[in-house]
Amino acid sequence: MRISISKKIISWYFKHKRTLPWREYKNLIDKHYKVLLSEFMLQQTQVNTVIPYFNKFYKKYPNFKSLTKTSNTSIIKMWQGLGYYRRAKFLQQTAKIIVNQHEGKLPDNYEALINLPGIGDYTAKTLLAIIFNKPLIGIDGNVKRIIQRVFDIKSSKNLLQSVKKFTKKLQCKKFNSELMQGLMEIGSLICKPKNPNCSLCPLTSECLSYKNKSFKLKSNKKITKLEEYFILVSFKNGRYLMTYEDNFGPLKGFLNFPIFSYKECNIKNTLKFHFNYSNEVLFIKKLTILISNRKCNLYLYKMNNPSCYDKKYFYITKKKIKLEFQSSFMKRILKEITHI
DNA sequence: AAGACGGGGTA
DNA sequence: TACCCAGTCTT
Numbered sequence: 001m002r003i004s005i006s007k008k009i010i011s012w013y014f015k016h017k018r019t020l021p022w023r024e025y026k027n028l029i030d031k032h033y034k035v036l037l038s039e040f041m042l043q044q045t046q047v048n049t050v051i052p053y054f055n056k057f058y059k060k061y062p063n064f065k066s067l068t069k070t071s072n073t074s075i076i077k078m079w080q081g082l083g084y085y086r087r088a089k090f091l092q093q094t095a096k097i098i099v100n101q102h103e104g105k106l107p108d109n110y111e112a113l114i115n116l117p118g119i120g121d122y123t124a125k126t127l128l129a130i131i132f133n134k135p136l137i138g139i140d141g142n143v144k145r146i147i148q149r150v151f152d153i154k155s156s157k158n159l160l161q162s163v164k165k166f167t168k169k170l171q172c173k174k175f176n177s178e179l180m181q182g183l184m185e186i187g188s189l190i191c192k193p194k195n196p197n198c199s200l201c202p203l204t205s206e207c208l209s210y211k212n213k214s215f216k217l218k219s220n221k222k223i224t225k226l227e228e229y230f231i232l233v234s235f236k237n238g239r240y241l242m243t244y245e246d247n248f249g250p251l252k253g254f255l256n257f258p259i260f261s262y263k264e265c266n267i268k269n270t271l272k273f274h275f276n277y278s279n280e281v282l283f284i285k286k287l288t289i290l291i292s293n294r295k296c297n298l299y300l301y302k303m304n305n306p307s308c309y310d311k312k313y314f315y316i317t318k319k320k321i322k323l324e325f326q327s328s329f330m331k332r333i334l335k336e337i338t339h340i
Numbered sequence: 341a342a343g344a345c346g347g348g349g350t351a
Numbered sequence: 352t353a354c355c356c357a358g359t360c361t362t
Contacts, residue, residue, distance in 0.1 A: 042357040049348060049356085083346025086359080120359045140357045184357050193355060194351060219354060223343090250345055292345050328347060 005150070005206055010175045012202040013182030018189075020047070021054050032106040033063050035131050039123050040091050044084060047188060053082050064104055067095035077325050085254075090118025108132045129180035135171040137180055139163060142187020148217060149191060152208035155218035193217065223293060228262035230299040232271070233284065233337050234306055239315035240334075241306070250292050251327045258313060262299060274313070275306035287336055291329055300337065 017023070022038035025031040037057065041050045057078050061067050067075065072092055079088040094116040098104060106127065107113055113124040126138030137143065144163050147153065153162045172179055190201045196215050204210045229248070234241035246252075246259045260270050271277040284300040308314075316324075321334070 039357065044345090044356055044358055045347080046349065046356050081347070083348085084358085086345070090359085118359070122358060126357070138357080141355075142357065181357090188357080192350095222354070224353090291347080293343080 005203060006170045006172045006179050008202045009170075009182040009186065010172075010178045013178045013185060016189075017181065017185055018047075021051060021058070029063070029105060032131060034058070035127065036094075036106060037091070039126060040087050040118060041082065043087060043123070045082060049082070053079070064095040064098050067092050068099050073325070080325055081328060087118055093117040094119065106131060108134075110136075126180060130177050133175075133177045135173055135176045137167050137171055137176075137183070139167055140184065140187075142184045142191070143167060145193065145217065146183060146187050146191045146203075149196075149209035149215060150203055150207045152212065152214075224290075224295050225293060226295050226297070228297045228299070229259050230262050230267055230301055231333060232258040232260075232275075232306075233300055233302045233333075234304070235302075235337075236305060236315055239317050240321070241308075241313055242316050242321075243313045245312040248329075250294075251329055254327050254330070255316075255321065255324045256327070256330045257333055259298075262297075267301065271303065271306070274310045275303070275308055277303075277306065279304050279306060284337065287333070289329060289332055298333070300333070 020038075022034040025034050038050065038054060041054055041057075060078060061070070061075070070092075072089055075092055076085055076088045079085055097116060098106060102112070107116075108128065108131075110124050110128060113119050113127060114121065119127070122138040122140055124138070125136040126140070128134040128136050129138065139147075139160075144160075147163045147166050148155075148159070151166045153159065153166065156162070170179065170183075186201065186203070190197045198204055198207075198210055201207070201210075209215050232241065241258065242255055243258055244253060244255055246256055248256060248259050258274070260267075267281070268277065271281065280303070282302045284302050287298040287300060289296045289298060318334075326334075
C-alpha cells in the first residue's frame with residue numbers, strides 16, 4: 001500500500017524537527033502562550049531572526065497576564081528591530097482579551113480566534129492545528145509553495161483556491177499538529193524558494209515538480225517606490241534635535257530626526273517655518289535606506305543651534321535615546337552622523 | 341483587490 | 352539587486 005503524503009510528512013517531522021524554544025513548554029497554558037507568541041513573531045519573519053527575540057521576550061513576559069500589566073511602550077521596546085510593530089500592539093490587545101474573557105486560555109475554536117487582534121485566517125488555523133490538534137491547515141508561504149510544487153499547480157487567477165483545495169486533502173485527524181509543523185519545517189529547510197534540496201525531501205516520489213524537474217514559481221512582483229527626504233541634523237550640548245511627530249509613513253509616531261519630503265518642500269522655507277533659520281545649513285551626505293516597499297534617498301543637512309518655533313521638536317541625549325524605541329531607520333541615521 | 345507595514349537573510 | 356519570510360489589516 002502506498003503511504004500517504006501526510007504520513008510521510010508526519011514521520012519525517014518526528015525524526016527531523018528542530019528544537020525550537022516554542023516547542024518546549026512547562027504545561028498546557030505555557031504552550032498556549034509560547035505558540036501564540038511565536039506565531040505573532042513569525043509573521044513575515046524568519047525563524048532564525050525570531051529565536052533571540054522570543055527568548056528575551058519570554059523571559060521578561062512569561063505569560064499572558066504579564067502582558068496585561070505593562071505598557072504598550074515597554075512591549076514595543078522589546079520588539080525593537082523585529083519590524084511590523086503593529087504586531088506588538090495586537091499581541092497585548094489579544095493577551096488582555098484572553099485574560100479577561102477566556103480565563104487566561106487560548107480559545108479552541110476558529111470564530112473566537114479570528115476575532116482576536118492580529119490573528120487572521122492563517123494564524124487561527126495554525127493555532128488550532130498546532131495547539132489543539134484540530135484537522136485544519138493554515139496556509140503560509142511554506143505550505144503554499146510545497147503544495148504548489150508537489151501538485152504542480154500553475155500560477156493563475158485562482159491559485160490560492162487551488163492550493164486550498166489540495167491542502168484540504170492532506171488534513172488528518174491523529175497527528176495534524178505534526179503535519180502542520182512538518183509542512184512548514186519542510187518548506188523552510190528543504191523546499192526552499194530557490195534551490196530546493198530535494199535529496200532530503202520525503203515527498204520526491206509524489207512531487208510533480210520533482211518529476212518534471214521544474215521548481216520555478218512565479219515571483220510576487222514587488223513595487224518599490226522611490227521617495228526622497230531631507231533630514232535635519234542638529235546637535236547641541238551633547239543632545240540631538242528629534243521629534244515623535246514627523247509624518248514618515250512606516251514609523252509614524254516613533255522617535256526620529258526631523259524629516260521632510262524633498263519634493264514638496266523647499267528646504268529653506270521649511271526650515272524658516274519650523275526653526276529660526278538664520279544659521280548656515282550644510283549638506284552632509286546622501287543616504288539610501290530600504291524600508292517596506294520603499295527606497296528612500298535621505299539627504300542629511302546640518303544646522304547649528306536652531307531655535308525651534310515648533311513645540312514638537314526637542315533635544316534629547318544619546319543616553320535617553322537608548323531608552324526609547326529606536327527603529328532601524330533612526331539608528332542608521334544616528335550611526336551615520338555620530339562621527340561627524 | 342491592492343497597498344501598507346520592518347527588517348534582515350540569501351542567492 | 353531582487354526576492355523572500357510560520358501574514359494582517361485597511362482602503
